[in-house]
Amino acid sequence: MSGKMDFSKQVSALKVRTLLTAVCCVCVISIGYSYFFVHNFHFLKLSQDNIDNQLENIETLLVASRTHTVPLLLFDIDILPNIFVPRSKTWKDTLHQCKILCKHHPEEKNVITFAALATKFIASKEDYINSLKHLGFTVHLSEVADPKQKGHSNPDMIPAYLWMARKKHVIHIAFLHERGDDIKYMWVGPVTDQDWMDTVAAITPAIGEGWHSIDAVGAKFPRYAQGYDLSHRFTGLPIYIDNHRISVPYHIRAFLDEYANSRFIECDHAKAENFVAKYEIEIPQQDKLFQEAAKKMLVETKKIFEKIKVPFWITGGTVLGWYRQCNIISYDTNLDIGVWKHDYKEEIISAMEENGFFFKSKFGTLKEGLELAFLDKSDTKINIHVFSNGHDHVTHLRTRKDGKRFLFSYPPFELCWSEFVGIKVKVYCDSLMYVSLYFGPGWYKPQKDWLWYVNSNHAIPMGHWTQHEWKSVMQVHHRESKKENLKK
Incomplete structure (x- = not known):
């Protein structure tokens, strides 16, 4: 008898729970429908x-x-x-x-x-x-x-x-x-x-x-x-x-x-003025001529690279000049630009030559690390460094004239536009990161005897190319007669 009563109680409790669940569901649906209808009516309006x-x-x-x-x-x-x-x-x-x-x-x-x-x-x-x-x-x-x-x-x-x-x-x-x-x-x-x-x-x-x-x-x-x-x-x-x-x-x-x-990003002109007032009160005429020639060379390079659709940015001493003094370093000896490996085209060489530049040298390979150099009619030099964008780092390989290689590695970086000597060019968004690594802690002072393979603590020696490799990776064009014709 007690068993039947327990069973009846269980059935009654189940009915109550079912009823309550049904009522709750109806309420939820009703509220949801009302909210949806009202909300969407307002939403439509x-x-x-x-x-x-x-x-x-x-x-x-x-x-x-x-x-x-x-x-x-x-x-x-x-x-x-x-x-x-x-x-x-x-x-x-x-x-x-x-x-x-x-x-x-x-x-x-x-x-x-x-x-x-x-x-x-x-x-x-x-x-x-x-x-x-x-x-x-x-x-x-x-x-x-x-x-x-x-x-x-x-x-x-x-x-x-x-x-x-x-x-x-x-x-x-x-x-x-x-x-x-x-x-x-x-x-x-x-x-x-x-x-x-x-x-x-x-x-x-x-x-x-x-x-x-x-x-x-x-x-x-x-x-x-x-x-x-x-x-x-x-x-x-x-x-x-x-x-x-x-x-x-x-x-x-x-x-x-x-x-x-x-x-x-704008160059810091206030910082540049302080640098000039402290270190460049007087610039020798010969250095001024280099700055003028380098600016013309950068303008022509930009036109050529835009025509062949190869993006580039300024690097090396050129970007140091932008970051530190908003100008080309007067005592520098060349321009430096960077190109991503995936943007590089062999067409760069012929395009530069067709526009009056003298192809001076080619160090390395595209796979290992490549660097090109050109001269203009005034013997102003531009170096083109090919950078490889790795998974968690960026590298580029530089080769000394005797064939010794040096690897430079950086954290991944982004590029921004800026104006440099009246030209819109790409620079490192975080240029302080680059100049600190490449030039060391003394980057903010003039270092006229600075050499990248001696003074840069960021350069990792990679040994020499073998004699066989050296013949295949180095091209130096001794076309002095053509070079003289270019000057004329």
């Missing part, structure tokens, strides 16, 4: 409002820019890849009026980026900003010190970015500044932490609640300075997008590749 706001703001900005002669270039890395992708409609855009230009991620409110020539903006700066404010935009202008005014204690401030907020939507314009001497390029200024805080404070009241985070927006565009080649792929191509005539980069894919590798 927010999305359509967002699209309408974006479309209206873009139209308003384009009209104002045309009125004040500030042509805009689409500079948005989210939109550019999709310009020529056929799409019948966009997500949640019920009217399909903004298929390409509008972005559709309501939580982030979709900042859209354009670019403009700084000279065009500066010419009508006050009227342009006042017009945007009159049209209902909250406007904030980011400015930076003019890097062209090297050494000025109170340099002019130039525009970096213009931020506009209206109806819970944000547009920003990056300003392109032309720089460079013999080869022009475009430069976009950096945004300091303080300036970003000022930007957030200025535009937050205009976007209201609902934004996921204005700081998240700030993480989506480069806060560092940028450098771009002034070439045909960067030229604006006017096309119609969503019934608007807007300029886009001529070669979008090439532009996007360049954008991804556009980080620019």
Whole structure:
């Protein structure tokens, strides 16, 4: 009897648990459904409002820019890849009026980026900003010190970015500044932490609640300075997008590749002035002539390497000059540039020769480690060092004239753009790491008798090439007659 009662109790308890479980499931489903329905109803409404706001703001900005002669270039890395992708409609855009230009991620409110020539903006700066404010935009202008005014204690401030907020939507314009001497390029200024805080404070009241985070927006565009080649792929191509005539980069894919590798770092001019004041008050005329010849050689080398599509960066004593004194070391005897092994082309030799350079020597092999040397008409020398990018280190092999080899090894490094003697070139992003390893702790002082195979503590002796190897790895061209003809 007691067994039957226990069984009945178990059955009753099971029924209660089952009922409670069912009720809980119904509640959860009901709450989930209600949340999903309500949330998505708001989500749909927010999305359509967002699209309408974006479309209206873009139209308003384009009209104002045309009125004040500030042509805009689409500079948005989210939109550019999709310009020529056929799409019948966009997500949640019920009217399909903004298929390409509008972005559709309501939580982030979709900042859209354009670019403009700084000279065009500066010419009508006050009227342009006042017009945007009159049209209902909250406007904030980011400015930076003019890097062209090297050494000025109170340099002019130039525009970096213009931020506009209206109806819970944000547009920003990056300003392109032309720089460079013999080869022009475009430069976009950096945004300091303080300036970003000022930007957030200025535009937050205009976007209201609902934004996921204005700081998240700030993480989506480069806060560092940028450098771009002034070439045909960067030229604006006017096309119609969503019934608007807007300029886009001529070669979008090439532009996007360049954008991804556009980080620019400025030479430290204050540090350079201190060095010059301490060590280079007077430079002999012969050394000045070398600096002039070396600059011309670097310009011509850049043109040649761009033509054959071989990227390079300055290294050795050349990058030391950039880092320490923002100039070519006056008592140096040559230029040094680096090339990645995977970028190296045998075409380099013929291209240099066809452009008036004398092929002096070739030490090593591409597999083991390669170094080329060329002379120009003034006997100025340039060394081309081939670097191998390993899994956790970078190496390059140098060979002394007697055939003894030396290995140099570095931690993995990144390359950034900079300006050196008026030329846009790649340098080590962390140049201090390189010059400290290669030149040792005394790098910050002139060392006129410094020799790479004697004074560099970072050089690892690797023995000599064998006689058989030496014949195959060394090429010295004794074409003195041709060399004399080049000089003539």
